[in-house]
Amino acid sequence: xxxxxxxxxxxxxxxxxxxxxMAMATVxxxxxxxxxxxxxxxxCGQPAFNSGYRNEARIVARHFLKTFEASEKIVVPSGxxxxxxxxxxxxxxxxxxETLERVxxxxxxxxxxxxxxxxxxxxxxxxxxxxxxxxxxxxCHALRELGIRSAPRRxxxxxxxxxxxxxxxxxxxxxxxxxxxxxxxxxxxxxxxxKIDAILxxxxxxxxxxxxxxxxxxxxxxxxxxxxxxTMHLAEVLASR
Amino acid sequence: MSxxxxxxxxxxLADANLQLAIYTATGRLKEKRIEAVSDAxxxxxxxxxxxxxxxxxxxIENLDHYLEEFERNVEARGGKVIYCKxxxxxxxxxxxLAKERGSRLIVKSKSMTTEEVDLNxxxxxxxxxxxxxxxxxxxLQLAHEKPYHIVAPALHKTRYDVAEIFTRELHVAxxxxxxxxxxxxxxxxxxxxxxxDIGISxxxxxxxxxxxxxxxxNEGNARLTTSAPRIHIAVAGIEKVxxxxxxLAVFLKLLARSATGQLLSVYASFLSGARRPGEVDGPEEFYxxxxxxxxxxxxxxxxxxxxxxxxxxxxxxxxxxVYRKIxxxxxxxxxxxxxxxxxxxxxxxxxxxxxxxxxxxxxxxCGEVCPVKIDIPKVLLELRSDVKKSxxxxxxxxxxKLAFRIFAWxxxxxxxxxxxxxxxxxxxxxxxxxWINSVPSPMxxxxxxxxxxxxxxxxxxxxxxxxxxxxx
Amino acid sequence: MSRDNILHKVRTxxxxxxxxxxxPPPPVRLRIPEVPMEARIESFIAxxxxxxxxxxxxxxxxxxxEFVALAIAGKTAAASNxxxxxxCGITGLPGVRSGIRDLGELREVCAEVDIxxxxxxxxxxxxxxxxxxxxxxxxxxxxxxxxxHMAVVPKERMxxxxxxxxxxxxxxxxxxxxxxxxxxxSRTADIEQILVRGVHGPGNVTVVIVG
Numbered sequence: 001x002x003x004x005x006x007x008x009x010x011x012x013x014x015x016x017x018x019x020x021x022m023a024m025a026t027v028x029x030x031x032x033x034x035x036x037x038x039x040x041x042x043x044c045g046q047p048a049f050n051s052g053y054r055n056e057a058r059i060v061a062r063h064f065l066k067t068f069e070a071s072e073k074i075v076v077p078s079g080x081x082x083x084x085x086x087x088x089x090x091x092x093x094x095x096x097x098e099t100l101e102r103v104x105x106x107x108x109x110x111x112x113x114x115x116x117x118x119x120x121x122x123x124x125x126x127x128x129x130x131x132x133x134x135x136x137x138x139x140c141h142a143l144r145e146l147g148i149r150s151a152p153r154r155x156x157x158x159x160x161x162x163x164x165x166x167x168x169x170x171x172x173x174x175x176x177x178x179x180x181x182x183x184x185x186x187x188x189x190x191x192x193x194x195k196i197d198a199i200l201x202x203x204x205x206x207x208x209x210x211x212x213x214x215x216x217x218x219x220x221x222x223x224x225x226x227x228x229x230x231t232m233h234l235a236e237v238l239a240s241r
Numbered sequence: 242m243s244x245x246x247x248x249x250x251x252x253x254l255a256d257a258n259l260q261l262a263i264y265t266a267t268g269r270l271k272e273k274r275i276e277a278v279s280d281a282x283x284x285x286x287x288x289x290x291x292x293x294x295x296x297x298x299x300x301i302e303n304l305d306h307y308l309e310e311f312e313r314n315v316e317a318r319g320g321k322v323i324y325c326k327x328x329x330x331x332x333x334x335x336x337x338l339a340k341e342r343g344s345r346l347i348v349k350s351k352s353m354t355t356e357e358v359d360l361n362x363x364x365x366x367x368x369x370x371x372x373x374x375x376x377x378x379x380x381l382q383l384a385h386e387k388p389y390h391i392v393a394p395a396l397h398k399t400r401y402d403v404a405e406i407f408t409r410e411l412h413v414a415x416x417x418x419x420x421x422x423x424x425x426x427x428x429x430x431x432x433x434x435x436x437x438d439i440g441i442s443x444x445x446x447x448x449x450x451x452x453x454x455x456x457x458x459n460e461g462n463a464r465l466t467t468s469a470p471r472i473h474i475a476v477a478g479i480e481k482v483x484x485x486x487x488x489l490a491v492f493l494k495l496l497a498r499s500a501t502g503q504l505l506s507v508y509a510s511f512l513s514g515a516r517r518p519g520e521v522d523g524p525e526e527f528y529x530x531x532x533x534x535x536x537x538x539x540x541x542x543x544x545x546x547x548x549x550x551x552x553x554x555x556x557x558x559x560x561x562x563v564y565r566k567i568x569x570x571x572x573x574x575x576x577x578x579x580x581x582x583x584x585x586x587x588x589x590x591x592x593x594x595x596x597x598x599x600x601x602x603x604x605x606x607c608g609e610v611c612p613v614k615i616d617i618p619k620v621l622l623e624l625r626s627d628v629k630k631s632x633x634x635x636x637x638x639x640x641x642k643l644a645f646r647i648f649a650w651x652x653x654x655x656x657x658x659x660x661x662x663x664x665x666x667x668x669x670x671x672x673x674x675x676w677i678n679s680v681p682s683p684m685x686x687x688x689x690x691x692x693x694x695x696x697x698x699x700x701x702x703x704x705x706x707x708x709x710x711x712x713x
Numbered sequence: 714m715s716r717d718n719i720l721h722k723v724r725t726x727x728x729x730x731x732x733x734x735x736x737p738p739p740p741v742r743l744r745i746p747e748v749p750m751e752a753r754i755e756s757f758i759a760x761x762x763x764x765x766x767x768x769x770x771x772x773x774x775x776x777x778x779e780f781v782a783l784a785i786a787g788k789t790a791a792a793s794n795x796x797x798x799x800x801c802g803i804t805g806l807p808g809v810r811s812g813i814r815d816l817g818e819l820r821e822v823c824a825e826v827d828i829x830x831x832x833x834x835x836x837x838x839x840x841x842x843x844x845x846x847x848x849x850x851x852x853x854x855x856x857x858x859x860x861x862h863m864a865v866v867p868k869e870r871m872x873x874x875x876x877x878x879x880x881x882x883x884x885x886x887x888x889x890x891x892x893x894x895x896x897x898x899s900r901t902a903d904i905e906q907i908l909v910r911g912v913h914g915p916g917n918v919t920v921v922i923v924g
Binding site: 314 | 760847903
């Protein structure tokens with residue numbers, strides 16, 4: 001019936017934030033989906049692509065295409081990784097028409113997690129409960145490449161006990177940008193401190209986002225600043241009961 | 242990146258006053274733009290962007306045709322078009338004309354293109370007095386500085402800076418009130434306008450079907466520059482051509498709103514040549530300098546040539562979280578911000594400043610606000626690839642190339658990937674579940690060191706996701 | 714010569730040959746909204762006043778003349794050669810210099826007087842804009858040099874906006890060397906983003922809409 005989902009957890013979640021992947025699986029299973037985890041999966045290749053190493057990115061992308069060939073639907077707990085697949089794989093294979101066709105087929109079945117819930121599963125209330133005051137950080141890839149704005153907010157609106165406060169200014173980059181965060185560390189640090197100022201102004205206890213990389217940047221900054229504000233991935237909030 | 246680039250960024254970040262000035266000035270412009278293009282004020286904004294992009298695309302893809310049409314129409318009304326391949330040819334032309342006409346005093350309105358070719362410096366070197374008349378540019382000329390921002394050149398100067406500059410250069414009493422400072426400049430420059438022999442302007446648009454230049458401004462200095470002196474020279478990059486006067490209905494709706502949030506700039510001049518018979522005032526001679534200076538280098542690449550669509554509104558600067566921290570003077574060329582980041586490597590070669598395309602988190606805010614829909618992030622990514630190809634050719638940055646080769650290999654061998662993950666996890670500090678503030682010296686190198694210089698590190702979990710999944 | 718060199722480079726880069734035809738450009742996009750005259754005038758006034766300009770409505774040409782007479786009392790003024798100003802009797806007002814056809818005189822007068830009076834070829838309702846076309850009747854400097862600018866315009870010249878302007882005047886170059894759109898007083902925010910009016914152009918703009 002099409003309720004089989006493959007998880008692409010992303011290399012960052014796999015190695016650094018495994019609970020995010022588990023939370024995502026939990027939420028999907030609660031909605032009645034059957035979830036599998038193709039073991040051959042590794043990475044979408046974004047670090048190489050963003051660093052200008054297109055050949056290397058291509059190699060990794062091919063591996064991704066092979067790993068998920070048989071999957072019906074693939075759900076990803078990351079806006080930037082989803083965008084890499086749905087918006088940039090095509091850039092890598094312009095000269096390989098056959099692979100390009102496989103890329104276009106893949107684009108249609110890869111979903112960012114929040115979008116999957118609202119647009120495919122048609123679920124805004126996943127039965128979550130969490131007593132907290134949170135603010136939501138729109139990761140840039142999710143926001144501008146995938147056009148995601150309201151889906152996570154609609155999902156959070158249905159979490160019992162949760163108060164959402166928007167930060168001002170909104171929609172500003174956290175400063176991660178992949179290798180940018182270490183190549184231009186001081187600049188990246190300045191950007192995250194501006195983000196943290198906006199977060200603290202909301203008075204929220206928790207920052208929620210759909211991108212683990214943003215969360216790593218923001219949490220790293222909050223921790224360095226000695227703040228007790230914590231970060232959570234949307235999946236973890238939605239899995240809370 | 243070069244040491245110079247790194248240093249300039251560091252210096253700017255360390256200057257708290259400058260940080261505040263840049264952030265608030267750009268913040269204001271950013272917010273005003275958002276309102277001016279909102280549904281309440283410009284319901285067909287997205288459609289206009291699409292149209293503007295289509296017009297520019299067509300003009301650039303047929304540039305030779307439109308340049309020739311423009312030229313024909315200028316000359317049909319007695320004007321002259323001079324093609325210049327570089328900075329020297331531009332100044333040579335102006336100098337020879339000035340000599341022929343016995344001109345000593347030139348007034349100039351704001352033109353990034355003339356900044357690009359260091360026109361003032363060249364003219365002054367040859368004994369001409371060439372005075373900037375836009376208030377911000379005038380202040381900078383007195384201070385011997387380059388513009389800080391495409392639209393707000395003196396963004397980084399406080400009123401006290403201005404007072405100091407005026408006192409030193411104009412020998413006036415110390416005046417720190419901006420309204421009064423403006424009056425000082427107005428008086429000095431009025432004299433220049435009325436006595437100058439030549440007025441040099443830029444051109445926001447070159448209108449092919451009319452042989453006309455369009456000038457957008459708020460102060461009135463461009464109008465005076467092009468109306469008071471006997472000779473008007475407009476200097477513009479060849480990419481400024483648009484096909485029809487009627488296309489201005491699209492561009493004029495987008496330009497001021499994108500730049501400053503105004504519905505229209507105070508003055509928009511459509512100038513098509515010297516004064517006509519019967520007209521009482523206006524210049525007697527009209528010249529348009531069409532500048533290449535490397536623009537033809539940006540044309541061959543079908544994707545990157547969209548960089549030439551730019552109408553110099555500055556919206557990308559105002560919205561860029563990077564520009565808003567590092568400011569205009571960190572950039573290696575006169576054009577700063579996201580547009581500067583994509584055109585500089587194309588004009589100067591990627592090795593000129595190899596770090597430039599990487600000085601971005603690829604947040605995409607620039608592409609979102611560009612009125613002509615230049616896909617700036619896409620061009621940045623292409624330039625990053627160009628930089629790496631160049632480095633591979635030159636045998637530079639071998640270690641990084643090797644690292645990514647290994648990355649690709651590891652990521653296509655899941656068992657190796659898993660093993661590497663477990664090993665790294667074993668070595669990395671677990672932090673007892675807390676985020677990590679520092680690591681022992683031997684480990685504090687490279688990317689790890691850079692990361693830790695600014696923020697804490699996540700603790701390594703005891704199990705990876707796949708290990709947890711298997712254990713389910 | 715650089716001309717041929719540059720054009721050659723352009724063509725080579727684009728894969729075009731000399732004299733090659735072009736595909737038609739994207740169709741001209743001009744959408745004239747339906748806005749009744751009264752609404753246009755109201756919008757014009759609101760927009761101009763939001764920019765610290767002044768907009769006044771008078772019923773007749775006599776009223777226009779009286780308004781101008783009051784406005785210039787105790788000040789020096791010059792008027793352009795616009796027939797409409799003559800029709801209103803404004804050029805005939807005592808103390809108003811007009812009928813200037815000599816460039817030297819024009820420059821001198823405009824540099825000295827307090828107020829420059831012109832008419833306008835069109836007004837744009839949606840932005841509070843005056844459209845001034847240089848001609849024997851209207852000199853450029855009259856609305857530019859004096860610190861105050863007053864335009865007296867019959868209401869019939871009020872258009873909806875840019876799209877209508879470029880529909881009525883698709884080829885301004887055919888009729889003038891200079892068409893200038895004036896939207897409010899001259900301004901700058903170059904020093905600390907603080908708004909200052911009257912930098913080089915007039916800091917004081919008044920539009921008298923007649924009818």
